[in-house]
Amino acid sequence: MPPNELMTASIPTNRRTPPEESNMNMHSMTVRGKDRYKSGVMEYKKMGYWEPDYVPKDTDVIALFRVTPQDGVDPIEASAAVAGESSTATWTVVWTDRLTAAEKYRAKCFRVDPVPNSPGQYFAYIAYDIDLFEPGSIANLSASIIGNVFGFKPLKALRLEDMRLPVAYVKTFQGPATGIVVERERMDKFGRPLLGATVKPKLGLSGRNYGRVVYEALKGGLDFTKDDENINSQPFMHWRERFLYCMEAVNKAQAASGEIKGTYLNVTAGTMEDMYERAEFAKELGSVIIMIDLVIGYTAIQSMAKWARRNDMILHLHRAGHSTYTRQRSHGVSFRVIAKWMRLAGVDHIHAGTVVGKLEGDPATTRGYYDICREDYNPARLEHGVFFDQHWASLNKLMPVASGGIHAGQMHQLLDHLGEDVILQFGGGTIGHPMGIQAGATANRVALEAMILARNEGRDYLHEGPEILAKAAETCTPLKAALEVWKDVTFNYESTDMPDYVPTPSVAM
Amino acid sequence: MRVTQGCFSFLPDLTDEQISRQVQYCLEQGWAVNIEFTDDPHPRNHFWEMWGLPMFDLRDAAGVMMELKECRKVYGDRYIRLSAFDSSHGWESVRLSFIVNRPKEEPSFRLERREMAGRNIRYTTTSYAADRPEGRRYG
Numbered sequence: 001m002p003p004n005e006l007m008t009a010s011i012p013t014n015r016r017t018p019p020e021e022s023n024m025n026m027h028s029m030t031v032r033g034k035d036r037y038k039s040g041v042m043e044y045k046k047m048g049y050w051e052p053d054y055v056p057k058d059t060d061v062i063a064l065f066r067v068t069p070q071d072g073v074d075p076i077e078a079s080a081a082v083a084g085e086s087s088t089a090t091w092t093v094v095w096t097d098r099l100t101a102a103e104k105y106r107a108k109c110f111r112v113d114p115v116p117n118s119p120g121q122y123f124a125y126i127a128y129d130i131d132l133f134e135p136g137s138i139a140n141l142s143a144s145i146i147g148n149v150f151g152f153k154p155l156k157a158l159r160l161e162d163m164r165l166p167v168a169y170v171k172t173f174q175g176p177a178t179g180i181v182v183e184r185e186r187m188d189k190f191g192r193p194l195l196g197a198t199v200k201p202k203l204g205l206s207g208r209n210y211g212r213v214v215y216e217a218l219k220g221g222l223d224f225t226k227d228d229e230n231i232n233s234q235p236f237m238h239w240r241e242r243f244l245y246c247m248e249a250v251n252k253a254q255a256a257s258g259e260i261k262g263t264y265l266n267v268t269a270g271t272m273e274d275m276y277e278r279a280e281f282a283k284e285l286g287s288v289i290i291m292i293d294l295v296i297g298y299t300a301i302q303s304m305a306k307w308a309r310r311n312d313m314i315l316h317l318h319r320a321g322h323s324t325y326t327r328q329r330s331h332g333v334s335f336r337v338i339a340k341w342m343r344l345a346g347v348d349h350i351h352a353g354t355v356v357g358k359l360e361g362d363p364a365t366t367r368g369y370y371d372i373c374r375e376d377y378n379p380a381r382l383e384h385g386v387f388f389d390q391h392w393a394s395l396n397k398l399m400p401v402a403s404g405g406i407h408a409g410q411m412h413q414l415l416d417h418l419g420e421d422v423i424l425q426f427g428g429g430t431i432g433h434p435m436g437i438q439a440g441a442t443a444n445r446v447a448l449e450a451m452i453l454a455r456n457e458g459r460d461y462l463h464e465g466p467e468i469l470a471k472a473a474e475t476c477t478p479l480k481a482a483l484e485v486w487k488d489v490t491f492n493y494e495s496t497d498m499p500d501y502v503p504t505p506s507v508a509m
Numbered sequence: 510m511r512v513t514q515g516c517f518s519f520l521p522d523l524t525d526e527q528i529s530r531q532v533q534y535c536l537e538q539g540w541a542v543n544i545e546f547t548d549d550p551h552p553r554n555h556f557w558e559m560w561g562l563p564m565f566d567l568r569d570a571a572g573v574m575m576e577l578k579e580c581r582k583v584y585g586d587r588y589i590r591l592s593a594f595d596s597s598h599g600w601e602s603v604r605l606s607f608i609v610n611r612p613k614e615e616p617s618f619r620l621e622r623r624e625m626a627g628r629n630i631r632y633t634t635t636s637y638a639a640d641r642p643e644g645r646r647y648g
Contacts, residue, residue: 181602188552190592191516191605221519244628251632255620258512258636260552286632376599394599445519453517453527456534456605475521 028053041092044080049089051108056127062164063145064387065124066115068157068330076112078154079124083107085149087132104129116500121330123161123500135172138298138341146333157331163340164388171393173344177308177315179396180374180421183348186288186314187223187260192452193420194223195444196264198403198427202228207241211249213437217430218253218261220441225249226425227266229293229320239269239278247285264291264316264349272300276307283311291316294338298345305346316401317347329497336365336385339372343398350398355417357405362495363417373398374421382501399423407486408447408479412465415451424448434485439478446476510617512550515590515607525574528591528609532570535593540604541565542573543592546584548612548646549639560584563594577609586612586647612638612647 030036030048044050056062063086069078081089087107088097107128115121134140150158184190199205199213214225225246233239246263253261267278267290275296282290290313292304301317308315325332335352342350352369353361368384374397378390402418403425414424426444433440450472455461461468473480517523523531535542542564545557560580564573573591580589589610592603616637623631638646 181600185555185602188514188555188606190603191607221513240628244630247632248630251620251634254552255618255634256510258510258550258552258618259514285629397599442519449517449519453520453523453531457527457530458534472520 026052037093037095037098039093039095043077044084044089045074045077047080047084047089047093048103048106049083049087049109050076050080051110054108054110054127056110057129059130059166059168060127060164061130061133061141061145061166061169062388063126063128064161064163065126066157066159066161066330067112067122067124068120068155069122070154070156073154075114075122075124076109079109079112079122079126081152081154082124082149082158083109083126085152086126086145086147087128105132107132118500120156130166130169133169135169136174136302138302138345142298142341150331159329159331160333160337162334162385162387163337164390165340165344167391167393170344170391170395173395174302174305174309174346175343175392175395176348176398177305177313177346177396178348180399181397183314183399186312187262189223189260191420192448193415193418194399194423195221195441195448196224196226196401196403196423196425197222197430197441198226198228198425199231200228200427200431202231203234204236207237207245210237210242211245213431214246214263215249215253216437217441218250218263219256220430220438221257221445222261222426222430222441223259224262224264224289224423226264226316226427227291229266229268229295229318231266232268239267240281243278243281243285243287247287250287260288262288262314264289266291266293266318267304268293268296272303275300275304279304279307279311279313283313287313289314289316291318292347293318293320295321298341301342301345301347308348309346314348315346316349317342317351319351327496334385334497336368336372339369339398340390343373343392343395348396348399349401349423351403352400354402354404354406354414356410356413357402357491362498364499365495365497366417368499370400370418370422373400374419383499385499397421401425403427405489405491407489408443408482409466409469409486409489411444411447411451411469412461415455416462420452429482429486433478434481435478440482442476443478443482446472446479447482510615512588512608512611512615514550514552516605517607522611523607523609528577529570529574531605531607532573532591535591535605536567536570538593538595538604539597540593540595542567543594544573544576544580544589545592546580546587546589546610548587548643549636550588550615551618551634551636551639557588557590560589563592581610585610588612614647 029046031046067078088105107126109126111125113123197217217225250261265282267275269275326335353366355361355363355366365385368386371378376392380389401423407429430440454468544560547557590608592606595604619635621633
């Protein structure tokens, strides 16, 4: 179903605009000429920030906000205020506007819809001229769109749900340093998800003990191991210790298997200088991949992405901290926006949810994130929370990572939800195996290969999954043990973030 | 040891029937399947020798299986793999690759360590088989 039809279908027609405002708000109320610039305070919707007849240009950035106005505040005025405060406005009229092409620089809210089944919330579509943004800078883009307006008093809450980034702007960014295709070529791994594990316990291991876990997991059959987000350089393990022992483990496992292996060396540090020093050392040691945390900030991420491109390094991003602003439906920034920004910024891997694991992730919403990472073109799909058509203009593809509470027994579900171009990270599901880390890794690898084989053979692997795994376990004791120990482990909780639009079944002819 | 490159090396060796089903899957995706062989399985030896060209425009896996049989007759003592190429925009690369033939004995790899300043170590991986000249490494 085309997105607009879907949207119209799911909103009762009499609720398209708030009833008390419906007639007035359908038209522009913008005050023009001399009166527009009289000193004093004027409603935002009269200042040119509400333009219901405006047709966004192909080159406009479009942002979709979920606006929850304070009680008694007109939703149109609240939405116009968001447009104003995220572009040119301040609380009072200023004559200096007249020195500029002010109409061009004003963000224009052109559509406000009530959110289905959420009284008091409105979707506000706001268009921004491309000249409002510095080319190739997430810092500038985000400072503009989310820099000021989220604390605005007339709003109870505000959430940035999605953005349409024009191709002209997309092209000013480097994009993923390596991309899925080149990563696969470099790693010599095709046709199946990659396998990883985060070293546990995440705190307290010495460099030597840490390297042991890496060696066992890689030798057992994983492609990657990973530092956790807060493994940097602490009293129990200096970063150089970790890097040296990890690379011994990687090389030893490569020789033992004849396969290319990697370990995400986390270079996150207090300053850029420290991060560059650690990244250079990782390169000197022959690592194929380094890692950073989202908390280092957008500019630091872009710097490391450029470094990674220059140095043939795969760049893994751990989305540390994102849930503080992505998880609640009414306020913050949706992760789909963060995923878009990170694809522009240029990381190669991003944690994007597991659906079945221990961390937040409704299946439809997660599907939306994965599409944003991996496709060259995203058609709007409201049922996945994707509000806009988005062209990626051949920017490299970003590999999503599924991590947190997943195990071999879920392999069929993981493949079904997440597809083939994904890294499945089994941390506990490898290291917690009753027969040891190598056995844990082997169990995961065998389960994965058996499932891919079955899928390619045309079997209904989602429904036959448990049988396929049981059959593979007949010749693989570690898999048998894994299936036994984790057989009842599931994480079924209500999601806090899911799409607002559900497809309404149409009458079949 | 067992070299575990490729998509299915952790499973028991595939039967010809299983191989054929994987090939059919590739053909149905519109990918061209290529047969490659080597006696140097170094993990970064990306360019194995080609047994002819990738088989474009093929519809039936039987064509690949026939070529595989021929290749095994000549190079049955070496590693043989099938690789499927996808020419569609945004990929233009290998989409599936798996080993379909191995030497009877796989003599593993030597890991050499050269100690450098500052505890740094330079690693070199070499297949023991590669100690002998090409063509006389297995069997």
